[in-house]
Amino acid sequence: MAPVFSHGDLRLYLLNLLDESPRHGYDLMQALSDRTGGTYTPSAGTVYPRLAKLEEEGLVTKTVDGRKTVYAITDAGRAEVAARSGDLEGIQAGLADSVRLIADEVRGSVREAMRSLQADLAAAAQSDQEAAKSGASRASAPPDDSRTVSREQLHRADAALSEFRATLRADLRTHVARGGNLAASVVDDLTSALDEAARAVTRALRG
Template identity: 70%
Template structure:
């Protein structure tokens, strides 16, 4: 994947973050991770030298707040942010594109998981009615097969829940948007799959 920030863009974006509000170093790193949808998680070794350089240039100041060091933009720094508003807008547009790509990947993953669940439930519903009456020993075998299929169905549902829940939580944690229509589509697909399974059991 290409770098999130081109040469010089990170410096400018740090100034832009500080123009919004004074921040300490960890807050800056968290803000960068959130605004890039988790595609860029900078280290302290990346951020603090750049903040020190901005301080040397007279664009930011730092003050101690307990154990934390708070960085604040100066008038000179704010003037640079204002003069390069177009450049900042371009950087933010690129970050928005990265977040949209992540959201698209999550939507594709959810659709694939739902298709897999529907196929597995349909197969289980087709197999269930085919059990034929049998003598007592055969009935016991049928019950054992049913228990095995029940465990399989529970494992499938649990796997689906874990996969989708993990993807959704990771997406939101990275700052991605979770549209209502995506959740509505998930709800509708699960309702349809449940209805198909119940209908198969009642045949």
């Protein structure tokens, strides 16, 4: 993926964050992660050298608060933020695009997972139907063999559904916890896909 911030943009965006309120280093790193929907989590080695440079330029100051170093913007820093408001608008637009990209990826993942689940269920249903129509299989199998197979397939279905639910739930929770946007359209797509899968299973069972 292309860098979220081009050359010089991170410096300006750090100033912008400090223009909102004083922050310590970890808070700045977390804010950057939140604003980019988790697509960009800078390291201390990226943020602190830029803060030191901003301090040298007289654009920020730092004070020690217990074990934390708090950075605050100066009047000169506010003047630069105001003078480069147009650049900041472009940066904000780029961050919004990153969040929308995440939403699209989540939506695509949901659709792909549901297509895969539907295909597996359809294949299993077809296999069961073919086995049921096979006279040779019925003649050689004990009376309760079909029930045994059905119970085994039921366990497989339960395991597949549980794994799908756990994986998707973890992905969604992680995405939201990182500050990502979970659009209503994504949930709508998920609900529709699940309804469609349920109908497909019902049709296969009745067929």
